[in-house]
Amino acid sequence: MIHSLFLINNAGDLFLEKHWKSVISRSVCDYFFEAREKAVEPDNVPPVIRTPHHYLINIYREKIFFVSVIQTEVPPLFVIEFLHRVAETFQDYFGECSETTIKDNVVIVYELLEEMLDNGFPLATESNILKELIRPPTILRSMVNTITGSSNVGETLPTGQLSTIPWRRAGVKYTNNEAYFDVVEEIDAILDKSGTTVFAEIQGVIEACVKLSGMPDLSLSFMNPRLLDDVSFHPCVRYKRWESERVISFIPPDGNFQLMSYHISAQNLVAIPVYVKQNISFFETGSSGRMDITVGPKQTMGKTVECLVVTVHMPKVVLSANLNATQGTYNYDPVTKILVWDIGKLNPQKLPNLKGSLSLQSGAPKPEENPSLNIDLKIQQLAISGLKVNRLDMYGEKYKPFKGVKYVTKAGKFQVRT
């Protein structure tokens, strides 16, 4: 199972180590540093690294490498999932997962890691349970603790850990009972030069914020459940009900959680909200090039496209850009070679355009590769797949909760080739 964990920052400093079995020398990380160096970009470090006696499985989150050491045959996905869970827990506890917050809360971090694994076996990874065991730091609590001398470790057995619904603690009480669901859809797409869709799919998630007293039993139904044929559920969802009735029936965890994620890949269901007309060309001589980009609405279902941002990864030889944007602002970073054009709201009457010249390193040959455009956008009150929640019913408790559903569509990995 998982033997040890090392946290390493972007600069290559090892700033935390935790061993669940015998202590493994940190020199094992030299193999990681070697791979890190070879990969150039931190994103490109291979997730599984073989060393003579161990395997290093790592993830890169928030500029931190979480490097775990295993010695026997352990499913790598198991380790990677767990590492993500660690990162999420830190995020959950400290608001952000960064070297600073981890160092600031090193004792809690250590306590958490100890609770999350025992001898390399996962012990408590549900945020609900962890929070019962180890209370997250708040300014108020640390003040109270200093004054009263009480601790931030729970004194009782976490109740949920033993019930058949380990994700929910008992005795939840709220004065305002509320249940909110956010349907968030991201469009992953690749469009080619001419604007034709090469590939498009929707990654959807339903995020829930449920603050209900007692043991509520919820069921959520959709207007068009047929859209969903590839789904992953939170462990609380009763799969049999979904199979037979296409209803999501569950006893929710307390607080924020991801109820389900889904994946729609049927091409005809994936609407592309914007089109991009672009022309980026480099001249054979004169060390310069031209660029002209226009963005316009395509299938927006009558909604407004907001937070529109176009990012262009320029070839290495592009020194600077002298452009004119009809809307929004642009910025070219000559170090990373990334051009960011922040457009904002898309006005269908007056299409935003970015036009001008690019200057290249003098004497350098015309770049071989074509730059690629990435689009970011957001559409409120729309799930682009057309998914709609029908109703939410609650059983098992008497009170009447507030209920609400919000929809939002974003661009995920939305790429336009040139």
Added chain:
Amino acid sequence: MTDSKYFTTTKKGEIFELKAELNSDKKEKKKEAVKKVIASMTVGKDVSALFPDVVNCMQTDNLELKKLVYLYLMNYAKSQPDMAIMAVNTFVKDCEDPNPLIRALAVRTMGCIRVDKITEYLCEPLRKCLKDEDPYVRKTAAVCVAKLHDINAQLVEDQGFLDTLKDLISDSNPMVVANAVAALSEIAESHPNSNLLDLNPQTINKLLTALNECTEWGQIFILDCLANYMPRDDRESQSICERVTPRLSHANSAVVLSAVKVLMKFMEMLPKDLDYYGTLLKKLAPPLVTLLSAEPELQYVALRNINLIVQKRPEILKHEMKVFFVKYNDPIYVKLEKLDIMIRLASQANIAQVLAELKEYATEVDVDFVRKAVRAIGRCAIKVEQSAERCVSTLLDLIQTKVNYVVQEAIVVIKDIFRKYPNKYESVIATLCENLDSLDEPEARAAMIWIVGEYAERIDNADELLESFLEGFHDESTQVQLQLLTAIVKLFLKKPTETQELVQQVLSLATQDSDNPDLRDRGYIYWRLLSTDPVAAKEVVLAEKPLISEETDLIEPTLLEELICHIGTLASVYHKPPSAFVEGSRGVQHKKLTARAGSGESAESPDVGLSGPSEAPPAVIPSQGDLLGDLLNLDLAPPTATVPSVQPSMQMGAMDLLGGGLDSLMGDESDTLGGDIGGSPSMGGGLGVAPAAMPAALGGAPAVGGGLGDLFDLSGGVGMPTGSYVAPKTVWLPAMKAKGLEISGTFARRGGIIQMDLSLTNKAMSVMTDFAIQFNRNSFGLAPAGPLQVLTPLSPNQTIDVSLPLSTSGPVMKMEPLNNLQVAVKNNIDVFYFSCQYPISMIFVEDGKMERQVFLATWKDIPNDNEALFQIKDIHLNSDAASNKLQGSNIFTIAKRTVEGQDMLYLSVKLTNGIWVLAEMRIQTGNPNYTEMELSIKCRAPEVSPFVFQCYELVLKN
């Protein structure tokens, strides 16, 4: 108020200060001090000096302080074992605490203190905790058994903890079940044959029930454990599949992949025409696709596994090509994997799309990725015939870009396309030749030279082109040199008049000025061929080459099957059998997909192994590392075969020899074809060109086969006392090593027939069927003369006696020791290997009585060096009795002589392979109480003498 304050004290007297604070009376101060200590510990500072002070803080009611002290203890107890004992009392007390959280914490921490002395004290509390009323404590205790086992395995076994752990599989709480499974699996890893996880339908049912209710991690443990189960029939497999399928919708990708593993494995047992089979296939695609929208690290592992799945069952993802399209910001390791899968999924239906994508990728920034994309285009051309033309024109477009590495990759793949579709695309040669100067990588240069040589008659200035390469001959890499040599010889054979000088030049460069033996050898072979028989040379060098097969990069089928059983593991990430891992290989069991009995698929595997040497060689030559995989194959031979021949392994040797030796000898284009094509075409080339070389190669095979023998040797044979008539049966294969099958046996020679008497005992819980047996090559060519006759299924606790007649016509390989026999026995559960030693008297034939004259002549003829002297003591026999006894074992007395009160017997023995062993035996007759015999043995193969002597001794003593 953050913890960073704990890092600020870096002054010299830090330890001293902390010490004072730890011993403070104020609770709060104590706690702060412990926190500081922990903080220092986390960043790797040595605070072990504070051990006694920290341990003193342990006796507290404050849970947080207690936990912190525990954290400290776990880290430093190892370095301060004597001090750690101080903590034991508190632990033992805490294990009795009314609060289950404390009890669990105590037992958990104790298990983490890796000090032998402490582990002794741990046993009693642990025993109690394993039976605790609170499931939280039980599940913690279950893991603790695994910890303890890691520290002191013997102790765990002696204390009976393993049995308690097995009982926990039936616990009412699913989390306890999951942890018990996890602990047992971990322990089982270091005890490969211990049957710890004895799975039967009842336990499976319990596991499946627990599966629904335990945590995500527990589900992974249970699923991985389920994957080791062997369902009795297809109905059981189907019902397990049905209950596992819902896991495919789990949010945790590791759960999903483990579920995929179980389904992929059990699916194999379902009849293909079953509706459910189709449903299951459909259900597998979406979760696999979903894995690809996860974080890149997860994607990577998923892709490595999908790569296996699409090789095994391409139908699952055949419509999902688009999800493998590479995105601009994918990390490089994801990009390369996606590309690989795209090619595997490429078919006539989607080739246009794939090609368009690949062309797009070829203009990307990342050099490695671009290269692989170009190569992929070539692979598409070879895989999908209809697309070849399109691929070639795409490649030509890419060559026009003049980007150096793109051009080079393109040329390498075009060479392969020429081999696949001869006489179709040669029109592009002109374009290729234009780029000759820009090639600086050996592989590309070699490819270009091959093309020039192969099509010399169509290229007007072929001689000039090759000559230009020849100038820097010694600076080229071996690959290029070999290719240049071959190309020029080809050119000479095609245009002998103009190129005589050139060929002489290259031959002298290769044979006289080179240090490379391969190059020299090849040079000499060509030279002799050309000088002795130009016609033959033409036939050899310009022989028609077999077409290259479409996918030479497929994983070898047995390995693939094994990897499918290991989906989701490191083995699946590295595409290597688990045995190839350094640390993880402590106890790896070979897993194999078990196909439904009688289904079409079961016949596929033996085909690979059994295809005769005359047939086209299989596409993939297994490398040394895969030999074991092939042994598995060998055992798949249907039990009905009259002579389960050991030919596959023979052929293996032959193939190796061909692959390794012949191609460098015959060396057509073999070396340069490396890369994507692998060794196989070159072998094909070798075979096609020189069939006459085959027998020689086979003759040499045993030497090469050594690797195979070595593998067997690992099994550490249970030695058998070399008995005379029939030795009592000894256990050859203990039940522990063979999943409940125990085999004991002995050898006998009855009426001129060697028989292997076997007792098969089933000590497992389930019925065993489908027995088959096979021998490895051995010194005297022993082989089963018929199938293993176990007609009725062997039910639990039943023993069956079988006599297996043996022939001596099997393939021969010298074993160490000489009479060692390595045996593979297969049943419905698995294949098991063991080795045993047969008394060499088994192969003494009945007509072993030599003529007196011949004996004398032979005795003189065998050099004295071959004479071996032995002594047999404590024999109470006179010469006649001895002679009679020996005769029973086909040791014949030729003559008897009495000299100076000593009887001299002259004896002869003939072995099944025609070797004669002569002996002179001197028997002291003077003193009846003390009889000593002297035996001198002469044989042309002196290595058999000690074994023959053993026989004499045993025959005489029994």
